[in-house]
Amino acid sequence: KPDQHEAWYNRGVALGYLEKYEEAIASYDKAVEIKPDYDTAWNNRGSALFYLRRYEEAIASYDKAVEIKPDYDTAWINRGIAAGNSLSDDPFLSLMSNIARQNSHLKQRGYGGKLASFKEGLKHCFQKTHPEGWGILHWEIGNAHYSQGVGKSNYRGYWHQAAAEYHQALITLTKEAFPELHLKVLQSLVRVSLGLDQNEEAKKFRREGLQVFAQLLNSPDKSSFQKRQLESQFSGFSQMRVDVLIEDDDFIPALETAERNKNFYLIWILDNQQQYILSPSYNQIQNLINPDAAKNTAIIYWHLSPFALTTFIINPDVSQPTVIPTQKPDKLEVWIKKWDQQYANYRQNKQEVIDKEKGDWRENLSKLLDELANILDIPTIIQSIQTSTSSVTNPKSNPSCIPPKEEIQNLILVPHRDLHRFPLHALFPDNFTITYLPSAQIGLSLAELSSKQQHIDSSTKLLSVEHPNSTDLEDKPLPQLFNAEIESATITRMFTHPQRLADNDVTKENLESALQSGHDIFHFTGHGTYNFHNPKESALALSGEDRLTLTDILQLPLNKYQMVSLSACETAVTGNQTITTEYVGLVSGFLFQGVSNVVSTLWTVTDDASSLVMIYFYWQLSKGRTPQIALAKATKWLRNLTYRKLEKIYKLIFVQLPKDDKPLRPFMRRKLAQIRQMDEDKKRKKLFAHPYYWAAFIITG
Template sequence: MLKRLWRWLKSLFRQIFGRKQPISPPLAAQETGEIRNELTDAEYESLFIQLLAGVHEEGWSRGRVKAFLDGKRINQAHLLEWLRGFGDRLLASPTANDELARRIIKLGELGVGEVSDFADDIGRRLLRREEETNRRGAEDAEEEGEKNITDDAEAWLDQGNEQFEAGDFAGAIASYDNALKIKPDYHEAWKNRGIALNWLQQYEQAILSCDNALKIKPDDHEAWIQRGFALRQLGKYEEAILSCDNALKIKPDYYEAWKNRGIALNWLQRYEQAILSCGNALNIKPDDSEAWTHQGFALRQLGKYEEAILSCDNALKIKPDYHEAWKNRGIALNWLQRYEQAILSCGNALNIKPDDSEAWTHQGFALCQLEKYEEAILSCDNALKIKPDEHEAWIHRGLAVRNSVSFNQFLAFSSAIAKINPHLNQRGYQGELISYKEGLKYCHQHTHPESWGKLHQAIGNAHYFRGRGDSHPRSYWYKAVKSYNEALQTLTAEDFPELHLKILQNLIHVQLDLGETAKAEELQRRGTDLLRRLLDECKSSEKKKQLALKFAGFQQLTVDLAIQSENFCTALELAEQGKNACLSWLLAGWSDDSPKWEEMKQLLNPHTAIVYWHLSPAALHTFILKHNTPSPIVLRETLLTPAQRLYNFETWVKTWNEEYANFRKGKDKQSQDAKTWRDNLPAMLDELGKILDINAIVSQLSDITQLILIPHRDLHRFPLHALFPPQFTISYLPSIQLGLISQTHNENQLSNQHQLLSIEHPENPYPTLEFAQVESEAICRIFPHNTRKRSEEATKAAVINALPQGYGILHFTGHGEYNFHNPALSHLALADEDKLKLTDIRDYDLHSYQLVCLAACETAITGNYTITTEYVGLVSGFMSCGVASVVSTLWTVESAASALVMIQFYQQLQQGKSKVVALAEATQWLRNVTNGELAQWYAEEIAKLPENEVILRRFLLNHLNNIKNQPETCNKPYNHPYFWAAFTITGIFSSCNH
């Protein structure tokens, strides 16, 4: 502000005294210490400006003014003489000086001797003269108009700048216009005029002003960026980016240009480039909270939610009250299903900006997911009070209304829109429809085409799901078809291609359920053509991948259509093709070549069959592959349709997710008698067996002893092998294609099969595995040729160095974690908080490994997630690198039981049994072993140990003594499926490990 005041006073003095040369800079302290007797008028003028600026801007006191004058060693008599002349010139000047007069009077009021007296006299005389002049000249001024306007363009520019700084943008523009009347090629005035117009949101005029500035001075980077800002506000993002690029050609380190370029790229959905642009801005100015927030937005759009949250956190470190950062953080947390944290983040945004309808909407979504339906409705109602045409709020409200049993009177009374429209207090299916239809009153077809279409889609969904839960669904499904077709009126392929595809998917679901196959096939053809076009037009590889995975449901629905047409070979080939395409995308670089039916039969023999499940958005189908059938067998439904089977499965998964999540958090043991997920596990597996109709599958498997299970989507998460009778020896495969690749692995070259690499219970923040050391010790005794990376040695560098050394077996005794949103970041937890991620593993050729054992790892999803494309975890990652077989666990089994299974497993391998048989026998042994048999086994194992073996001996003796103290020797301590059902082996059958 002091610099601006200085410029204003200099400009004013030039107007008054007619000088065009610059005023001298402020006086410097004199080195001699002597009083200066003679100063030039310019020096006195500079001194006086400093006095006025100090008093007005910095609030100098009387003592400060005296100190200032004393410090300059000024001859006061000469100063007073100059001041008298200065006053005479001011009074003689015709220029209006009201503001200057008031500033001089303020100096006079300080009472610093004769200087103040002179200043007060000059100021008051000047003010009286101005008042008189204003009174006499009012009518003349009206007639004369612009006669008193100065002809100094620079003065008008300075005045405009002052008005701009004061927030008077309209006044500033008027001053810039006056400057341009005098000097039409004044580029600074054109540019500043453009900036002020941007502030007034008059973007078209702002662009014209910036263009005029750039015609005069094409290398003005600031004019380019202001032009780009205006273009971005008008939605002309490509042009905005070009303007930013021009600014950057002139000034490559102009962080504002990089940031605004990133924001425009976000609007164009070119998120990878947006991240780079915002990153460049942050490299130059790391404390720009806006750049961090927009980088976070782009990361969120790419599904990189953890990174998005970190970006928002960085923004909030700089600006804790940045509501956009809080809101975007909350949205990313919603995607990660961390709903409690999402509510807190959205709440922080709303504490700062209570009228942010989007934050209310996303808070409502999180509350709905936590089944706090009435609070969710109130949150959405708060959004709608601010923005009645917020269609997402109406949709989230409708979903909460559907699930709420009865409205909460207190919360309903707090809702402004419910008080005005009491019918909105209705709940259930009818209440859901009322919410959507109320939204349509504010979202009209021609003014809000996207919102109108989405609300009709929501109405269609309400009808569809109501039909799925009804014994006579067809009437609801016909209503759904009507609503979806309404939505297509505005959500066209041209204007909203992705939304159009979603509606087509919805329609195909319903028409398949209605048996209208021909209509479904036509919609499938239209949707496939549109999706192919969108993929071809996609410039971003990441966006292309997202798009392909987002609409994987189209590929899945083609399988349903082929089954309805009884083209079972084609259906299976399409299912495999879709599975491999998803694996290829998610494993980044793995081949998505898919085999035909005749090639698939290479995995089959008279005693080996494959059970292959397929989940689409509309149905759950089961294929059975046998070597002597001309085509796959498709399990024909008897009591349930494929859609009903899918509905039952989805309901079962939801219960599993909730109970398992509570079990892991310890929230399910509310009382002594409360049953936990573990208690309910046998009953839940029994129910899953009925949903999948395992008995019908088994009836097709006469003479079969070996089964390969190929799950799809969520089915990968569950112990399907535990549903089958023990007569079958069972392994898993991610896909038939991976099985064929694994089959080509030459098991005749097994010179390294006894070379063991043991990565032993790395020290990290995860819970300690009590018996991990015992397990590692026992297994290494079985394999004398071993390399051990003990706890503190198991760093990422050490493991990466050891992996490609040609071992035959990798045994990892530690924790693993699956990353749902970015499977490539799933990892094994190593020492010093290091992580061995899938992205690290896939860089290596691991064909030497006959076996990777992840026995203590929880390799499946642990949250309330639903897989819509394909499951890709650590197992698929290792197999894609050439590993023949992978042993893993679906949940973390108690450490003692895990150690027993692994010791038994490796002992069976050493006896020449195949990996699949060895694991089957080890788990069956654990399942059926009695206390008495276990005591005998402990005693036999102790007898084999050398005298100097301390760790194993202590472990076995402790357990032996514990068993001896138990009276029931016939009791089976590990018979519960919690102990044995979690162990799975993925890979093809082989006769033995010679």
């Protein structure tokens, strides 16, 4: 029955779940061709267009839905969100809609467009007849006011309006009728109350929210899967449990709760079939830094909730963690938004935007890092590591805490949420050797596999994947990494029998086969992406359109690998989104599969800097350094590198190369000739002192 409109509609829904939005739109088109007044098909068609970021077409579809059914609250809500995202200033697009012709305010976009759509919806969706839609529309108006106030000097006016709208929403979105929506509004009230310095109000909403959240989780009517979904959806209240424990000076339970939450979300995203969530005790966490040989390591563990930013410090042999006094997260939220805007503009290379509006991310990087160091109170963290904990621990804490017996030389950083995306190691003095962990439990799990940790030498089995000829989704070649060939040629020379895949040979089939062939190190030189909406689709770009996704990585046996090195591979989020639960990307996937250490980059560095640091890193490994020390030495070397130093290195390598060697010998001959022609001042200048070049490289494990 080709004229069965419901079948076409259901087909569109299924394709939407598969994220095949173009095909979904085609199915919805067939549905409305057969039944032009099919309001839900028009609405869903708009949502598919929205996910493709075709906001004006989405608005036109939503307009058709509300023309047919003026009290269609979901369509009004969707229209407002689309209008808020659209940057179009083309009046012709607005005139195409009967709805916009009847109400000129609906031609607006951005903040005004959101308000116009939501308020128009309230004219048709009444409190008594549409309690759910009425409440959500008020909540969305509040969200629009709140977002408009972020980062502005007159934010208080916007946020008072937001609070008023949230209170309106609670009139119908009660905990009895709509408990989950009630929780969402309470989360918003906590956030805005904190921003307005109404701390007691914020605590009141937090208490109420925690009670409703606990009732939902303890409900006998919900399955374990539904409860896990609830924990993921309302992560803010799980995070607020940590805040309550800290306020009661229960530092150990607070840290253990933060760790339990971390592992819950990591498992939820990486392997949602695994029911048992590991949650180590404080003593077990401390085992990461209490080896028999030395006790010169400390853990810096951040926790971010809608209520507070907290730093735990775990020192060796100390009976409980030090807690840096908590602070509101609003300054960090503003800073993250600024970083994301500047970085997105930088990547898009829109020079007119960079210069006139948001600032140049690369030029501002040092200033941005200074601001982050101030927000995170890095000086106090360093003081608490290097001196007696009694000077910074809460006075009510255990007075028997003993300061570290040895000077702290190594730091393990455990970030939370968006903090995973930033070069936190660059905020500390370079006399520390720093590694990252997604959670303490992952570190403990990797420590159980420590028997595979061996000295890396020429006999170590290396799999080198080199500069795949990758294309983007529009079949356009991704940028070539011109120094990648030199990097790969140099590194593979350090190993006796490396396996090499390059160019068009880096197919998904070939790579998956090679990864299961008994290597110790996987070195990848190429491009990578992070998928915010679906982290398991984050991927390494292979030949053509082939991708090795996080989902694929989680199917591979990788627990024998000592190291994975992702050179020139960007894994950072590049939009204006924020991470509400936990950052899960390629690095987490490799660690989850048992890889001991993963070297990666937070942004794509120039390929000459990336190649140099990777070559020096592997050279340090060949001298017996641990991966952590090798990377610390490599980035420090890069910061101080001059043409004069580079010339000496090239000369030493050049004389050792066979006379028929390619491509290294011609490359070095060309570079040496270029350096000889430089004046002495240029030869002495540091090439990569700016943090853009060296701060991107991190090691996790």
